[in-house]
Amino acid sequence: MSLRSDTLHKPCGQMKGQGLGTQIPDTQLMELILRLQKAIEDYVMQLETRRLWQDVVPEEGRHNEATKEQKASLIHSMYQVVNLLQSGATGGPELPLSRLSLDSSGDVGGRHQAQSSRQPDELSYQLNHLEAAFVSNVLSNHGNDITASYSSFVQTFVTYLKDNYDEDKNTSGFINLSITENKLCTGLITERLSQSDMNYIDDTLLQYSDYKGQANLREEVARFLTDYCKAPAPLDPENVVVVNACLPVFSALSMVLCDPGEAFLVPSPSYPGFSLTAHLYSKVELIYVHLNSEVTAENSRLFQLTVGKLENALHEAQLKGQKVKGLMLINPQNPLGDVYSRDSLKEYLEFAKRHTLHVIVDEIYLETVFDESITFHSVLSLESLPDPNRTHLIWGTGKLFGSAGFHLGALYTYNKEVASAVSIYGILHSIPGIIQHRLCRLLQDREWIDKVYLPTKHSRLQAAHRYVTSELKALKVPFFNCGAGLNVWMNLKEYLEPCTFEKELLLHQRFLDHKLVLSPGKFYMYNEPGWFRLTYSNKMPHLKVAMHRFSRALAEQKQALAEK
């Protein structure tokens, strides 16, 4: 706020120096533009601050009143300028539009200079839409909530996407190790998808089909899960619903299982996609069950999910009057990479049955176990489920084939009512027919999956994990050592003084300054500052550059701490 008086007159002086003042006869316009400029500066500053925070604390940014006021002030100034410009704009070329750069996209100080030679009615048209671009108060409360919470997250994601590291074309671009993509086998997938059987097309693939997914794809998903989840009996394709990704499965599931305000228990650190999804449509509350990063009386292993913790969380929620409807698990866990033992899994399911809770198990990280000493137990592998009627599996091919842009999300549930209700949502989350066909072919090709794809994938995951963790060891960075998933959960508390979320955010920013995107633990709803998630399933040349940047950022951070 102390910046206000400093910046108030600077733009004015600059503009005057460039002769703007002499070109405009109307001092009213001048004044308005000054006010507008200030409103923009304040607003941008506020946004910047908020953006930085919301990258890591999305739920705390809702309905920021200060920003809203500044926005309203900005819009008001903008309106006035636009009106004045409109009234005087057709007068002649003196109007310094080139200074303001009002382009058709509504940018102020935008990408390209406005042409003073444009026709009056064209200018009026542009201004009309510029006005539209900046008028606010049109969104619902929910629309404002969503925007305040997530639009900067989406924007930031796109920013990194546009300035992506490339070893030939953009060596100074961002390396994004904050998105769980498996980029180690993309070549294998593109090769397989280029084979002739994949280019098949016929009329039925172009028409409306069963909203729960084409029958042959559902059959193939059921067969695949029967085999790879080691189900004791063949799974039923009628229990499968296939939609365009895993989050839509969760979105539909939470709508049909919970009424607004009802809650799921979720161990934390936890994948933030559930929180986002719960917020977008369904309004289910997520109650986080915080896992301990140290061995205590209660947990014999780090980050252990115990039934005691679940009981406590449930009890506390009930005391607060919250209606808990289910438990949400990810196995292998994201971000931890932890794999639940068969006994633990059963205990969680028994806990849920005792309290008549649904259990949703997200097994999207199936087939990412690269440590051969670890056995993964799918919830579908259990001989007898405590409450099959309330046990639901979410699975998808995004991590299996490392292809987030070509994938499916599937529900497997023994409850026909749930399958039926979720399948109605298929109307809004459908997959194109030709993609369903290709996915079906891919899942069918067991020869290729078992002999070519999975062995390569596992060995590459092993190698990448070995490389990244050896670098972390060399840097003396502690990490949670698991043999599954695509992420490393690491402890950077030593680099925070004091160890707070504010400092975690600053360290995150330091990585960004080094063009490295890592996710701070706060993003995973974790309650202890100092943890970061790093996705290691990236190409080795990229990983090497990334780890070099990581090491430099840490060294710089260490030095900054020492100098303090």
Next chain:
Amino acid sequence: MSLRSDTLHKPCGQMKGQGLGTQIPDTQLMELILRLQKAIEDYVMQLETRRLWQDVVPEEGRHNEATKEQKASLIHSMYQVVNLLQSGATGGPELPLSRLSLDSSGDVGGRHQAQSSRQPDELSYQLNHLEAAFVSNVLSNHGNDITASYSSFVQTFVTYLKDNYDEDKNTSGFINLSITENKLCTGLITERLSQSDMNYIDDTLLQYSDYKGQANLREEVARFLTDYCKAPAPLDPENVVVVNACLPVFSALSMVLCDPGEAFLVPSPSYPGFSLTAHLYSKVELIYVHLNSEVTAENSRLFQLTVGKLENALHEAQLKGQKVKGLMLINPQNPLGDVYSRDSLKEYLEFAKRHTLHVIVDEIYLETVFDESITFHSVLSLESLPDPNRTHLIWGTGKLFGSAGFHLGALYTYNKEVASAVSIYGILHSIPGIIQHRLCRLLQDREWIDKVYLPTKHSRLQAAHRYVTSELKALKVPFFNCGAGLNVWMNLKEYLEPCTFEKELLLHQRFLDHKLVLSPGKFYMYNEPGWFRLTYSNKMPHLKVAMHRFSRALAEQKQALAEK
């Protein structure tokens, strides 16, 4: 209900006749099975009645208490039988499971006979899941609502899909003229999609991309709309959001523009997809503005939407305390095929501006105008929009390319906040990267679109429309004559005595008996019984069979009325 006492003992007699009684020592089981059988019969009868009704009256079927009670009774009986079977099932092969046919899908009297040689634990597993399949009370209130309202609709759709007419393989299958698909040009599309430029694949197409759609696809959509909507200035790709279909655009738009319970005005008859979508996630209320099927003092044309009607509907809603947030238009209209004149369109927009309402215009039927005397005016073609900030276009390629299984839905809005908020929903409604690439290529290929595809499409639509309407004329069936869209809206009041929605339903059923699916007017929220929608954009050989069936069904109906 009079059936109850008749059916109670019949199955018992049948089973006894087949020696079942002698195989079971336990009379308790016998009794339970009898009760179960009766509960199933009652339930199925109830369901059948409901299904027939819900095909046409989805909103009236919610929370049917009678069905709920029967369901609860059915479930209770089932539970008891299952428990008893479980307790005695491992005893030996005498248990007559083959009679009940309990298969892994949970079907009773299901597809294949259970094998008496199965292992005891396998049997227990199957029963465990049979139990799961029938236990209820797991859905949220909203889940129950959705199921009651739409699951029979979805089921029915799938039934027709499975028994689809084929001139070679299934001549007694259903011909479905109730889904607006353009099947006249599927060959052209499959041919174009089979060309080599369509099979391109690269790494980036398989990875996460911008949630609002890939930049090059959005640019292409903006260019396409600029040209085909005749926009006065180039449209901005940043105002485009691309998702997997048009309904998801509406779903997201209504979330970010309306809070639960707020409403949109919608002229009726109206596309039922909006009502379904509003119900699934967003909870926006749709207030229908009923168009008059006769010329009156108020409207000079049939089904004319006048500002007077809009004002009245708004006023009435406000009197009821409803908060109206917008007006939803479809242009060309579905099911009417009506095209709004430029002046009418402006009047609707001015009305909306006067009351600070959003206007959503769905122009998915762009490029379906086959009557050359009619000029279509896109909302994007207007030189100056009354309230650009609250004017939003929905458009998609589903009807353009007649490919509901390979398409996109797009939002074009001048309001950056709306674009930004809707784009967050892209996370749940994404299109696979390789599909985005293909759609981009297709929209780019103007040579093919303008010289091959559109001329063929328009001439085939003309021919099909000419054929169907000449048949209707021969049958003396009045219809609303428009030159756009893929549907004919026809008046069959003459075939209803009395003219009620009950009789409309029975006529619909008569068409089904003749393996012809048509949509009754009630489905389009129309308030006058006796109207039906027929989608004429089907292959000529199918249309000929369909019109033959139609004619036979009407003759039969006429005779039935005469005999009465």
